[in-house]
Amino acid sequence: MNTLIEVRDLSKTFTLHPQNSVALNVLRGLDFSVLSGECLVLHGQSGAGKSTLLRTLYGNYLPTAGSIRVLHRGQWLELRGAEPRQIMAVRQHTLGYVSQFLRVIPRVATLDIVMEPALSRGWEQPRAKARAEALLARLNIAKPLWQLAPGTFSGGEQQRVNIARGFMVPWPVMLLDEPTASLDDANRQVVLELINETKAAGAAVIGIFHDRLAREAVADRHLDMTPTPSTAKESLQC
Amino acid sequence: MNSAHAMNDATQAARQADRAQPLLQVRGLGKLYGPQKGCQGVDFTLYPGEVLGIVGESGSGKSTLLSLLSGRCPPDAGVIDYRRRDGRWLDVYSASEAERRTLLRTEWAFVEQNPRDGLRMSVSAGANIGERLMAQGVRNYQALRAAGLDWLAQVEIDPQRIDDLPRTFSGGMQQRLQIARNLVSGPRLVFMDEPTGGLDVSVQARLLDLMRGLVRELDLAVVLVTHDLAVARLLADRLMVMRRSQVVEAGLTDQILDDPQHPYSQLLVSSVLQP
Numbered sequence: 351m352n353t354l355i356e357v358r359d360l361s362k363t364f365t366l367h368p369q370n371s372v373a374l375n376v377l378r379g380l381d382f383s384v385l386s387g388e389c390l391v392l393h394g395q396s397g398a399g400k401s402t403l404l405r406t407l408y409g410n411y412l413p414t415a416g417s418i419r420v421l422h423r424g425q426w427l428e429l430r431g432a433e434p435r436q437i438m439a440v441r442q443h444t445l446g447y448v449s450q451f452l453r454v455i456p457r458v459a460t461l462d463i464v465m466e467p468a469l470s471r472g473w474e475q476p477r478a479k480a481r482a483e484a485l486l487a488r489l490n491i492a493k494p495l496w497q498l499a500p501g502t503f504s505g506g507e508q509q510r511v512n513i514a515r516g517f518m519v520p521w522p523v524m525l526l527d528e529p530t531a532s533l534d535d536a537n538r539q540v541v542l543e544l545i546n547e548t549k550a551a552g553a554a555v556i557g558i559f560h561d562r563l564a565r566e567a568v569a570d571r572h573l574d575m576t577p578t579p580s581t582a583k584e585s586l587q588c
Numbered sequence: 589m590n591s592a593h594a595m596n597d598a599t600q601a602a603r604q605a606d607r608a609q610p611l612l613q614v615r616g617l618g619k620l621y622g623p624q625k626g627c628q629g630v631d632f633t634l635y636p637g638e639v640l641g642i643v644g645e646s647g648s649g650k651s652t653l654l655s656l657l658s659g660r661c662p663p664d665a666g667v668i669d670y671r672r673r674d675g676r677w678l679d680v681y682s683a684s685e686a687e688r689r690t691l692l693r694t695e696w697a698f699v700e701q702n703p704r705d706g707l708r709m710s711v712s713a714g715a716n717i718g719e720r721l722m723a724q725g726v727r728n729y730q731a732l733r734a735a736g737l738d739w740l741a742q743v744e745i746d747p748q749r750i751d752d753l754p755r756t757f758s759g760g761m762q763q764r765l766q767i768a769r770n771l772v773s774g775p776r777l778v779f780m781d782e783p784t785g786g787l788d789v790s791v792q793a794r795l796l797d798l799m800r801g802l803v804r805e806l807d808l809a810v811v812l813v814t815h816d817l818a819v820a821r822l823l824a825d826r827l828m829v830m831r832r833s834q835v836v837e838a839g840l841t842d843q844i845l846d847d848p849q850h851p852y853s854q855l856l857v858s859s860v861l862q863p
Contacts, residue, residue: 367851368858409840411847434826434840435635455800455822456793470804472600 353421354554355407355523356383360416362399362406376402380416382573384523384554389545389568392558394575400558403575404525407556408447409437420444420523442470448516449527452508454501460486461496464514471519478518485514488540510537517544524548526557530564542567603807607636609671611777611809612657617666619656624832627653630666632828632838636776639803639810641824641841643817643856648830650813651781657811658698658779659688670695673776693723697770701782703762706769707754713740713765714750720773739768743798760791764798771802780812784819796822817860821845829853 362377376399384390392400405411407418409429418429422444429437441447446467455463461482468478486496489510495503500511513529526545530538538561545568549555559565610633618628627649634640642650655661657668659680668680673695680688692698700706707716714736718726721735737747743764745757754762763783770778783799784792800823803810814820820827820841827844829837829852837850848854 457797
């Protein structure tokens with residue numbers, strides 16, 4: 351099995367200029383890599399920087415130091431300092447990200463939201479539609495809702511629409527931020543199956559799971575992100 | 589809007605090849621009306637299909653920059669190079685007035701904040717849509733009429749209104765008509781100045797949805813000026829944040845909005861409700 355993502359000495363500091371330039375050292379010197387077919391689960395209490403790490407890997411937050419390299423269409427690409435259009439290409443083909451929150455776009459129908467990652471990769475409409483419908487059905491979204499914009503859906507329904515969108519196309523590297531949070535048992539089971547299918551298809555998965563059952567169902571390794579006392583103290587410096 | 593789905597492999601391949609090369613290269617661009625009034629030292633490269641948002645407060649130089657970029661106002665400094673459809677590069681302000689005007693009528697388009705500035709209010713909706721085609725030499729009445737009907741439908745205006753004057757349209761419809769009028773000639777680069785500015789929220793949502801669809805279907809490159817960060821998040825791939833005539837930060841839209849680095853960008857993002 352080969353490595354798909356490699357992180358070296360990664361740090362992230364937030365400097366809050368409007369608030370007396372307080373500096374928060376959230377990530378310090380992280381090193382890890384993830385293989386194809388493997389799931390790395392991030393461990394640590396709330397505030398340890400788990401979501402920050404996923405967002406930094408996705409290019410949503412700028413790393414302060416270190417290196418994030420991904421295997422993008424057969425070539426290694428350094429994401430730290432990459433051009434926006436390179437990151438956009440990586441997000442289109444290589445790096446998937448699923449959180450528990452759907453960003454609702456006014457007037458756009460559920461089915462279109464779910465199909466979008468496939469259409470942007472150039473899939474034909476019928477193939478994308480078939481896949482999207484299968485996922486929505488599997489995630490127990492009632493068929494009459496598919497043509498509606500999800501703005502008025504319940505929180506759980508929006509979350510499942512977001513998961514359907516996240517699993518619409520195969521990703522070489524997939525980042526999961528609590529995809530199973532607050533789902534009922536049946537739906538959680540579906541999401542865990544989807545994750546295991548993704549792994550079986552060769553994806554490297556990095557995830558945050560708060561419930562133990564979910565963790566045990568998918569995890570291969572853990573990354574301990576509990577802050578050391580020195581980090582905690584530093585984070586209070588101004 | 590079904591043409592995109594019938595897009596064949598040849599079109600796809602041509603798009604891929606076109607997308608690999610820049611469309612617009614801007615270096616050292618500036619024009620100052622006074623100290624920190626206007627814009628200065630602007631550099632960026634835009635690729636086909638990319639949407640670049642320019643954000644910042646009033647008076648930061650956004651609109652000055654847009655008029656320089658769109659060929660409406662000569663800069664004091666800097667160069668804009670544009671790659672034409674035939675593959676040749678054109679230095680926009682070294683080109684002759686005639687060349688520049690041709691560009692503005694054919695490969696470029698400009699969507700004004702106020703539709704009354706971008707439409708001819710005294711002629712019908714159909715004539716508004718047909719004007720750029722006529723400027724490109726289309727004389728056949730049936731073809732112009734067909735294009736008018738087709739584009740009214742594309743921007744979700746009842747085609748039966750083709751002979752009505754824009755004055756009889758609502759603000760949102762006028763803005764959609766302006767978009768149709770601009771896109772009918774198949775431009776590659778579109779400049780937009782606060783396109784959703786004067787519209788109420790429900791109309792804005794419809795327009796934004798329409799613009800998202802068109803940008804993707806037609807593979808347009810867009811330079812969009814807006815002070816509305818939610819609009820920027822929805823439409824733009826990349827952002828430039830301007831303050832006092834200078835670009836203080838540039839990058840991926842969600843990165844700028846979720847992890848702004850410059851003190852001014854942080855202030856801008858934290859000053860609005862949930863962009």
